[in-house]
Amino acid sequence: MDHMFDAAREAQRAWARVPLWRRAEALHKAAALLKQNKDVIAECLVKEVAKPAKDSVTEVVRSADFIDYTAEEGIRILSEGKCLVPDSFPGNERNKLCLSSRIPLGVVLAIPPFNYPVNLSVSKIAPALIAGNAVVVKPPMQGSVAALHMIQCFHLAGFPKGLISAITIKVADLGDALTTHPAINCISFTGGDSGIAIAKRAGMVPLQMELGGKDACIVLDDADLDLAAANIIKGGFSFSGQRCTAVKIVLAMDTIANKLVEKVNVKVARLSVGPPEVDSDITPVVSESSADFIEGLVMDARQKGAKLWQEYRREGNLIWPILIDNVRPDMRITWEEPFGPIIPVIRIRTIEEGVQHCNSSRYGLQGCVFTNNIHRALIVSDAMETGTVQINSAPARGPDHFPFQGLRDSGIGSQGITNSIHMMTKVKSTVINLPVSSYTMG
Numbered sequence: 001m002d003h004m005f006d007a008a009r010e011a012q013r014a015w016a017r018v019p020l021w022r023r024a025e026a027l028h029k030a031a032a033l034l035k036q037n038k039d040v041i042a043e044c045l046v047k048e049v050a051k052p053a054k055d056s057v058t059e060v061v062r063s064a065d066f067i068d069y070t071a072e073e074g075i076r077i078l079s080e081g082k083c084l085v086p087d088s089f090p091g092n093e094r095n096k097l098c099l100s101s102r103i104p105l106g107v108v109l110a111i112p113p114f115n116y117p118v119n120l121s122v123s124k125i126a127p128a129l130i131a132g133n134a135v136v137v138k139p140p141m142q143g144s145v146a147a148l149h150m151i152q153c154f155h156l157a158g159f160p161k162g163l164i165s166a167i168t169i170k171v172a173d174l175g176d177a178l179t180t181h182p183a184i185n186c187i188s189f190t191g192g193d194s195g196i197a198i199a200k201r202a203g204m205v206p207l208q209m210e211l212g213g214k215d216a217c218i219v220l221d222d223a224d225l226d227l228a229a230a231n232i233i234k235g236g237f238s239f240s241g242q243r244c245t246a247v248k249i250v251l252a253m254d255t256i257a258n259k260l261v262e263k264v265n266v267k268v269a270r271l272s273v274g275p276p277e278v279d280s281d282i283t284p285v286v287s288e289s290s291a292d293f294i295e296g297l298v299m300d301a302r303q304k305g306a307k308l309w310q311e312y313r314r315e316g317n318l319i320w321p322i323l324i325d326n327v328r329p330d331m332r333i334t335w336e337e338p339f340g341p342i343i344p345v346i347r348i349r350t351i352e353e354g355v356q357h358c359n360s361s362r363y364g365l366q367g368c369v370f371t372n373n374i375h376r377a378l379i380v381s382d383a384m385e386t387g388t389v390q391i392n393s394a395p396a397r398g399p400d401h402f403p404f405q406g407l408r409d410s411g412i413g414s415q416g417i418t419n420s421i422h423m424m425t426k427v428k429s430t431v432i433n434l435p436v437s438s439y440t441m442g
């Protein structure tokens with residue numbers, strides 16, 4: 001590990017001297033190689049994390065587009081500096097010029113999660129590289145083969161040796177050694193609560209932490225219920241609910257709840273369940289421990305009186321999709337993040353009740369509200385204490401240049417291409433002091 005960080009530091013110094021347009025050129029090359037190799041990388045995703053085949057290809061193509069966009073955005077952001085004059089601040093005359101521009105941080109540690117091993121690696125690697133940093137990636141255990149193939153595309157594109165490294169190791173054998181390594185100048189992490197512990201130990205380095213979510217979907221009495229039901233299905237069950245932005249609790253107003261639940265229920269019955277190779281809607285969740293955890297949440301809700309619209313069924317890590325109705329605050333599923341194909345529904349009497357529920361969660365990633373009244377939508381959006389609120393659509397991170405951030409235990413900092421470039425750079429100023437004040441036209 002020390003050897004890898006030494007190499008990263010050395011490569012970064014050389015990389016910082018590579019002109020910006022050349023860095024962008026190299027990124028475009030890596031993006032093209034990623035697209036060329038999309039099928040083989042997608043196949044790894046199918047095999048490693050059971051992502052449906054079509055979605056796996058989409059993840060790789062989306063990642064290549066992310067790299068291209070970052071190269072272009074980086075050119076724009078990093079080519080602009082600022083020149084400040086001092087006489088706007090009381091007591092000063094125009095006798096100095098402050099020139100500021102953005103500089104790299106050094107070595108960025110990138111830790112992506114299993115659900116997007118390629119895309120959530122690239123979303124850290126590309127902004128780091130365009131800004132002149134080196135990157136060390138710790139791929140998720142499940143998804144590491146896909147991630148290594150993706151990194152190979154950067155190597156084939158000609159990025160210098162040592163600039164991008166990957167370390168694959170069992171986290172249990174790793175302890176804090178990686179995340180507290182003195183050579184690290186920035187950590188960009190996406191994952192669960194392990195990120196909170198990493199952040200607490202990180203010390204004086206900038207952090208970008210995208211952690212868990214319990215995204216609420218508030219459905220008001222004037223909502224288009226077909227639209228809401230379609231988005232609850234898409235938001236709740238894409239990749240079998242293994243997305244931080246999945247709809248993880250539905251808060252439906254009493255007056256429309258029956259109708260909404262019926263519509264969602266009809267759609268649940270149409271979901272295909274099976275292997276990822278044939279593009280099943282619901283595929284096995286990532287591990288046995290994850291399936292056990294999901295099962296625990298379902299059993300707890302059932303035992304405490306919730307209504308399961310489907311019979312609970314599990315074969316190995318494959319769990320059939322379930323709509324859980326009449327959920328109450330004393331059930332674990334109300335507050336915990338299943339990361340599985342489960343949608344709990346709570347019936348609410350007032351909008352305020354829905355908002356209050358959403359704000360009582362320890363998470364604050366995204367949320368959504370369905371209503372045909374834009375004024376109500378905006379008021380609810382303002383009241384929801386989450387990083388993003390979607391109006392009349394399910395939560396989602398993309399398009400990838402949109403800001404993406406969580407409040408409370410959902411994270412620190414903000415993602416999105418522009419925000420990541422800013423986060424992985426620092427402002428450096430040079431002040432030119434003049435012997436006399438100087439004014440144009442004066």
Ligand SMILES: NC(=O)C1=CN([C@@H]2O[C@H](COP(=O)(O)OP(=O)(O)OC[C@H]3O[C@@H](n4cnc5c(N)ncnc54)[C@H](OP(=O)(O)O)[C@@H]3O)[C@@H](O)[C@H]2O)C=CC1
Pocket residue numbers: 111112113114115138139140141142169170171174175176178179190191192193194195210211212213243244337339365406410
């Ligand atoms: N907000 C967001 O954007 C996202 C949030 N998530 C959240 O992540 C969770 C599920 O993802 P999952 O991958 O299981 O999350 P984890 O937090 O378990 O793992 C995320 C990454 O961190 C690594 N990791 C864990 N502990 C350490 C450590 N001490 N040192 C170095 N690396 C470490 C993991 O490695 P390894 O795989 O080897 O254990 C993995 O690469 C859910 O809670 C979900 O909400 C997931 C995706 C996106």
Ligand SMILES: O=C(O)[C@H](O)COP(=O)(O)O
Pocket residue numbers: 115116190242243244245395396397398
């Ligand atoms: O962590 C996640 O699950 C992703 O950041 C969510 O991305 P998506 O909304 O594009 O699925």
